[in-house]
Amino acid sequence: MESIAGKKEEKKHLTFLRSNSKDRDIDALPNNQRSNSTVLPCRIRTRLHDLFEQIETEFGVVYSENMELRKTISALNEKLSSLDSGQMQSEKAETTNSNGSEIQKSMKNKSGSSQLSQKLKTTYKTGTSKLVSSFKASANVVCRAIQEFQGHKDGIWDVASSQVNTDIIGSASADQKAKLWSLSSGDCIGTYHGHAGSVNCIRFHPDKYIALTASGDSTAHIWTYEATRLSSCDEDSADREDSDDNGNAEAHDYRSPLMSATCHTSPVVCCDWLMDGLHFVTASWDRTACLVDSTTSQIIQTLSGHDLPLTHVSAHSKHKMIVTSSRDATFRVCDFREPTIHTVIVGQGHSQSVSSAVFTDDDKVVSSSDDRSIKIWDLKSMRTPLASIRFDSPVNRIGVSRRDVIVIPHDNRQIRLYDTNGIRLARLPRNDRLSHRRVVTAATWVENSTPSLITCGWDKLIINWSVEFPPSLLSQR
Known part of the structure; x- marks a missing residue:
């Protein structure tokens, strides 16, 4: 119990x-x-009870307000329902009393509604068409791949076209070789073996059969390709000495340079000839660029100022000017037109490494960057760019034609064409049959009667593209 x-x-x-x-x-x-x-002590317990009573009181007030709001909403809903029903009855009565006037009124309302609907559709269609048209090329430029060159055993860094003989193009590869190719036959007509490191850049002399190459062995070489003159000019003669049994031009091997410039302590990534053909400039990872005399191999001037390794250098085709680009997200324009005064303009506007910067014939500078953009600048005012174009992939070494058309190679294998006003012209076709399979590293124009485009990539390929501009576009340039 x-x-x-x-x-x-x-x-x-x-x-x-x-x-x-x-x-x-x-x-x-x-x-x-x-x-x-x-x-708990009695004092604390009493305090807790008081707090709980206050919470209960506040909750009661909120609950009462909520109930009042519910009653108000219910009353408003009932009033709205009664108004809707009364309006429907009045409309029905009006329809019964005046059928003719009601039909005319309905037709007018329908006509006004249809006009409003049509206006909205037109506005929407116009806005949509403008949006879609911004993704389309503004000119009917036809591009197609017509030729493919294979022969390098590693990725190709750079490609260039000879100004003396537009049938010859050159390529620089990580396999430590530079090769010469014939556009007419598609054959390799020469190979330079003089470098002990990756060949990062190749440029042709503006007036002579001389090539300039920059390498990872910290040197820049000048060598002649005079032996290819017969191979490119006498293709129709059947008894020439420089041919094999199939009638194709034999490749010449070049091993000894005419001159070797050792003005850098790190890999030389780019080079270019100045407009006089007597001097050339080199850019290196040691954060400097060197202006060199090609006859004496003497360093005329060392250009410094970049905070990080250089990525590219380019010379103006008409004036004694040089532009260098760097990983420090800037490019520097050096003006040597005045013998005693040499000015430097720093271009700032990119957020990542500037992969290249080149001059145009109309006194502009076009810069490309890993920040997925290119910018077009006016040499007279470098504070802000004239145009800024953003893409979906980093941009590598660009090229500008005499018609002021920019070719833009990307990491994602895309190749686009824009003019120097920032207007899109075309995008080169990309397919698995004849196009680049990996990163497109560089591009250049072949300036002749029928301009063509040469691109190279990390897939060991060089592709020749036929680019047909409409007459309306050619007349503007």
């Missing part, structure tokens, strides 16, 4: 604890259990 009575008392105690009992409930407990339930 005592055990049963004890269980009843314990159950009563648990019930009190679950129900947030007050002091009167605790006082109802036996003395032996009251000490266990009164752990």
Whole structure:
């Protein structure tokens, strides 16, 4: 009996604890259990009870306001329903009394509604067409791949076209070789073996059968390709000495340079001839560019100022000017037109490494960057670019034609054409049959009666593209 009575008392105690009992409930407990339930001092326990009562009061006020809002909403809904039903009945009565006038009124409303709908459709269609047209080429430029050159054993860094003989192009590869190719036959007509490192750049002399190459062995070599003159000019003679049994031009091997310039302490990544053909400039990872005399191999001037390794260098085709680009997200234009004064203009606008910067014939500079953009600058005012074009992939070494058309090679294998005003002209087709399979590293134009485009990539391929401009576009240039 005592055990049963004890269980009843314990159950009563648990019930009190679950129900947030007050002091009167605790006082109802036996003395032996009251000490266990009164752990908190009376002052704190009273304070807690007051706080809970305040919370309950506030909750009651909110609950009352909520109920009043519900009643108001219900009344408004009933009033709205009654108004809708009354309007429907009045409209039905008007329709019954005046069928003719109602039909005319309905026709007018329908006509106005249709006109509004048509206006909205026209506006939407116009806006959409403008949006879509911004993704389309503004000119009907036809591009197609017509030729593919293979022969390098590693990725190709650079490609260039000979100005003396537009049938000859050159390529610089990481396989430590520079090769010469004939556009008419598609054959390799010469290979230069003089470098001990990756050949990073190749440029042709503006007036002579001389090539300039820059290499990772920290040197720049000048070598002649005079022996290819017969191979490119006498293709129709069947008894020429420089031919094999199939009638194709034999490749000449060039091993000894006419001159070797060792003006850098790090790999030389780019080079270019100045407009006089007597001097050339080199760019290196040692953060400097060197202006060199090609006859004496003497360094005329060392150009410094970049904070990080250089990536590209280019010379103006008409003036004694040089532009260098660097990984420090800037490019520097050096003006040597005044013998005693040499000015430098720093171009700032990119957020990542500037991969290349080249001059145009209309006194502009076009810069490309790993920040997925190209920018077009006016040499007279370099504070802000004339145009800024963003893409979906980093841009590598660009090329500009005499018609002021920019070719833009990308990391994602895309090749785009823009003019120097920032207007898109075309995008070269990309397919698995005849196009680049990997990064497109560089591009150049072949300036002749029918201009063509040469691109190279890390897939060891060189591709010749036929580019046909519409007469309207040619007349503007």
